[in-house]
Amino acid sequence: MSTLVDDLRARLRGPRGVRRELLREVEDGLRDAAEAYENAGLPPADAARKAADEFGDPAALAPLYQAELDASRGRRxxxxxxxxxxxxxxAWDALWRYTSVGDGAAPDGVATVAGALDTGSYGAAIVAAATIPLYGRASAATARRLTVAVGLLGWLSLVLIMATSIWMAQASGDHAVRDFESNVPSMLVVGLTVTASLAIAGTATLALSRWWEPRAAR
Structure with a gap:
């Protein structure tokens, strides 16, 4: 039984905790099946062999388990x-509205770009949320494609948001930077943004990694 579980483990790629739980369930199922055969009168070795045969070929079953791992990675x-x-x-809208950071007049184009940035952020969030229920009945191939798509969405949206944010900061001039440096709420929002961006980059990279992982693991 341990050989079967090791074979399956080598074929699966995904979140460590979810993969560990899946393999634990397989191992528990095999153990329960073997104990049932032992109770029916089979010798331990024969019971374990029969339980493994009943489980099936790991190569054939791995895509089913991989789909669950892909769904977990993509949903996350x-x-x-x-x-x-x-x-x-x-958080950024509240910063501009209710603190001194937003007191100065925005240069031409910055307000328009900021509005577009807000719209894009909400749009990315809506698209991401819409993919979550799609995993419910997705096949192994569909789950992998969805996960790759979520990874692409995460990175593309993050790059666009960072690029436009840098442009707005430069267009606003040095006084905007000084306002941020002297304003505690602004530094808190910046810290939240950096933390969230790193988290999105990490999860998006893990999701996108299904694109280039060996086909044998798919």
């Missing part, structure tokens, strides 16, 4: 995107 990234972007958008 999608949920983070769906929660992080609206939270960050609301």
């Amino acid at each position: 990234a999608a949920l983070l995107i769906a929660l992080a972007y609206p939270t960050l958008t609301l």
